[in-house]
Amino acid sequence: MSPRSSSPNFLTCPIGEPPSGRGSAHASTSPAPAEIPFEEPTAITPVAQPLRTERASSIPAIAPVGAVAKDAPQAHAHTPSKKTPPPVERRAPSPYARRRKRVWPWAVFVVMLVVGAATGPAAYALVRAGWSAQAAKTSLNQAVAHVGERDISAAVEDLDAAHGHLVSARASLRGVGFWRDMPSIGTQVRALEDAASAGVATVDGLRGLLGVAASLLDASSAVDLATGALVNPVEGHRSYQELSPEEKREMLARLSRALPDIRVAQAKVAVALEAWERIPQDRLVAPLRTAFQPIAEQLPRLKRTLDEAIPFLEVLVPLAGYPTPTTYLVVLQNSDEIRATGGFLGTWGILQIDGGDIGTFAFDDVYALDRLAGAGWNEVPPAPIKERLGVPAWFFRDANWSPDFPTSAERLSDFYVRETQAGTGQAPTRPDGVIALNAPFFEGLLRMTGPITVDDVTFTADNFFDELEYEVEQRFLEKGISEAQRKQILLKLGEELLARLTDLPASRWPDLLDLVTDSLTHKQIQMYARDATLLAKLDAFGWTGRAKPTQGDFLWVIDSNLAALKTDGVMDKEVQYTLDARNPARPLATVTLRYTNRAPGFQEFRYTRYRDYVRLYVPEGAELVEVRGAMKDDRYRTGGRAVAGAVDTYRDLGKTVFGAFWSIEPGSTQELVFSYHLPPAAVADIAAGTYRLDIPKQSGNDEGTWALDLRFGKNIKRAMPSEEPSRFGDAAYQADLDSAVDRTVEITF
Numbered sequence: 001m002s003p004r005s006s007s008p009n010f011l012t013c014p015i016g017e018p019p020s021g022r023g024s025a026h027a028s029t030s031p032a033p034a035e036i037p038f039e040e041p042t043a044i045t046p047v048a049q050p051l052r053t054e055r056a057s058s059i060p061a062i063a064p065v066g067a068v069a070k071d072a073p074q075a076h077a078h079t080p081s082k083k084t085p086p087p088v089e090r091r092a093p094s095p096y097a098r099r100r101k102r103v104w105p106w107a108v109f110v111v112m113l114v115v116g117a118a119t120g121p122a123a124y125a126l127v128r129a130g131w132s133a134q135a136a137k138t139s140l141n142q143a144v145a146h147v148g149e150r151d152i153s154a155a156v157e158d159l160d161a162a163h164g165h166l167v168s169a170r171a172s173l174r175g176v177g178f179w180r181d182m183p184s185i186g187t188q189v190r191a192l193e194d195a196a197s198a199g200v201a202t203v204d205g206l207r208g209l210l211g212v213a214a215s216l217l218d219a220s221s222a223v224d225l226a227t228g229a230l231v232n233p234v235e236g237h238r239s240y241q242e243l244s245p246e247e248k249r250e251m252l253a254r255l256s257r258a259l260p261d262i263r264v265a266q267a268k269v270a271v272a273l274e275a276w277e278r279i280p281q282d283r284l285v286a287p288l289r290t291a292f293q294p295i296a297e298q299l300p301r302l303k304r305t306l307d308e309a310i311p312f313l314e315v316l317v318p319l320a321g322y323p324t325p326t327t328y329l330v331v332l333q334n335s336d337e338i339r340a341t342g343g344f345l346g347t348w349g350i351l352q353i354d355g356g357d358i359g360t361f362a363f364d365d366v367y368a369l370d371r372l373a374g375a376g377w378n379e380v381p382p383a384p385i386k387e388r389l390g391v392p393a394w395f396f397r398d399a400n401w402s403p404d405f406p407t408s409a410e411r412l413s414d415f416y417v418r419e420t421q422a423g424t425g426q427a428p429t430r431p432d433g434v435i436a437l438n439a440p441f442f443e444g445l446l447r448m449t450g451p452i453t454v455d456d457v458t459f460t461a462d463n464f465f466d467e468l469e470y471e472v473e474q475r476f477l478e479k480g481i482s483e484a485q486r487k488q489i490l491l492k493l494g495e496e497l498l499a500r501l502t503d504l505p506a507s508r509w510p511d512l513l514d515l516v517t518d519s520l521t522h523k524q525i526q527m528y529a530r531d532a533t534l535l536a537k538l539d540a541f542g543w544t545g546r547a548k549p550t551q552g553d554f555l556w557v558i559d560s561n562l563a564a565l566k567t568d569g570v571m572d573k574e575v576q577y578t579l580d581a582r583n584p585a586r587p588l589a590t591v592t593l594r595y596t597n598r599a600p601g602f603q604e605f606r607y608t609r610y611r612d613y614v615r616l617y618v619p620e621g622a623e624l625v626e627v628r629g630a631m632k633d634d635r636y637r638t639g640g641r642a643v644a645g646a647v648d649t650y651r652d653l654g655k656t657v658f659g660a661f662w663s664i665e666p667g668s669t670q671e672l673v674f675s676y677h678l679p680p681a682a683v684a685d686i687a688a689g690t691y692r693l694d695i696p697k698q699s700g701n702d703e704g705t706w707a708l709d710l711r712f713g714k715n716i717k718r719a720m721p722s723e724e725p726s727r728f729g730d731a732a733y734q735a736d737l738d739s740a741v742d743r744t745v746e747i748t749f
Helices: 072-077 095-148 152-181 185-217 245-277 286-291 293-319 366-373 383-389 405-424 439-449 464-478 488-502 506-521 532-541 680-688
Strands: 326-334 344-354 357-365 433-438 452-454 457-459 525-529 556-561 571-580 588-597 610-619 623-628 648-652 655-664 669-677 690-695 705-711 718-720 732-738 743-748
Touching (some): 095 152, 095 185, 152 185, 185 245, 185 293, 245 293, 245 357, 326 405, 357 488, 366 405, 383 655, 433 439, 439 488, 439 506, 506 525, 588 610, 588 655, 610 669, 623 655, 655 669, 680 690, 705 743
Parallel strands (some): 326 433, 571 705
Antiparallel strands (some): 326 344, 344 357, 433 525, 452 457, 571 588, 610 655, 623 669, 648 655, 690 743, 718 743
């Protein structure tokens, strides 16, 4: 290393210059010392240290390069008053520092080990749960595929496997330890636990349903669910007609025995759906959310199906004549000639069922039954029937006057027994129930069976009603058929239709079931049973056409076509309901009926002026203010001009009723307006923040429209059905509804 330069180093040289001319007495005679070499540090960067002077006497001074050496003792003895700081001491690393350097890698390792020990089981549990969920998804998809292939044994195995995977997923999640209570990951874990529990409950329910389905598929022997073996199952190509009476009865018996198991499955599915709805879906990690997606999508649908199917099965078994045979009075209602329960009763019949096997199924013309009553029949008809139809007595054909179908069904059953007895001298067995069928139901059946040809007439879903009307009103004359036999074609059509339906393969039975339930919902089918328990179940479904109780405001519009042929088929019916409830003590309601007769003119057997006796069923205690548009009779009978008519006010079915007659000429539109004060009780709930309006559908009125304009003294917060968004936020409710089903409006303030 080269010698130091004359420039002093700020780390090794004292601050300031040595004193000049103030050396010792020996300075001139002392030999010049050799230059002191200085080694630059090679590994450690110099760091400035504070000057230490308290121990200067024990540390020899290092002279600058070129300075004259002094005698050490003298230098010590003659130290100037201004002390020179010593150089910074460079010391070797302490043992503690050396130990610290060796320990820190081990500390990192230990921390990693602790973290791994804490998170490893949790991570493993989550991975295992995810794998199990994916495996369950695969098994569920396979089960669905096997059910579609009618491979019950394989489907049972798949569901068992899915159940095991989901149980494993739930068990794995319990191994995450304290992470379950952590704010973020804990949410995931708890959500996954709920999802796994929902999956387990769902699969449990599906296994129970599959067991029931397997049992029903085998109508002649037990099903071994352990092996999935089926003996003589009802294959998809077999029809109801091909089943023996014993097989049909056994199927109903098994269904009856299976109902408790189906209810258990329903309860499990309900628990599963409740658990699933508690899960924060947006916080589930994507892979697991995907794995549970089939369950999430199918659960609501499965619950809805079970909720609808179980009560239906509960009534289907006794309706199908199990365990005891049943007899039904069946009436066909023509909605183009509307009456209170749906239409004019042109045709009636008796249906007998024993254990699912149809025995008697015969239809006849309603006038043939009424002719049996004879001249001695003296039932007094309601005043509108007597006045508008000019009939001396009340017969079976007009007995469905009450819009409450159970009331009318009881009267129909009574008239059937007494009219038959009057004509034959023998009273028939009183029917166990009454079933009313409207024309749209038959149109749906023809869509399933395809066209049917009877007596060279082809009936389709599109022309069914038109062709039938022409046959029984006009063509029978052209064919030389007597009036008493004019509806024989309907009997033949019914027999062929029943044969086609019972010949449908088992794979089409769900479609037929859907058609029946949809027709019941839309009141195209109404049912009544004398058995109180069965009737209560039918009531719970809303299948009896029973008048609803008043739970606030209420409006039921009932049309009755009186001598207007089939003109309802060309009538446009709009009802506008306006309510001013800004003064709850005196709410004013206005109902405006705006009907249009679209008939192209008068047709001998089909269309004429519309003659309607309309009834408004409103909350009991309503007070009529005025009526505009009521008529004494149609213009033909009042000299070509409209003459104001009276309004009937009375009480029926726990309601106040306003009744009036009016008539509408072909090609014209008229209005009939009722204004009345509602009883304060009808809107009393407004003070508590709610309002309810029930608008039942009249059976047969399938295409009417309702325009609502309801005004209150406070802003609306929520309404069902909802208004258009542009109408939100004010104190009025305005909406347009249709008459396809019963409607309920609920408003919250």
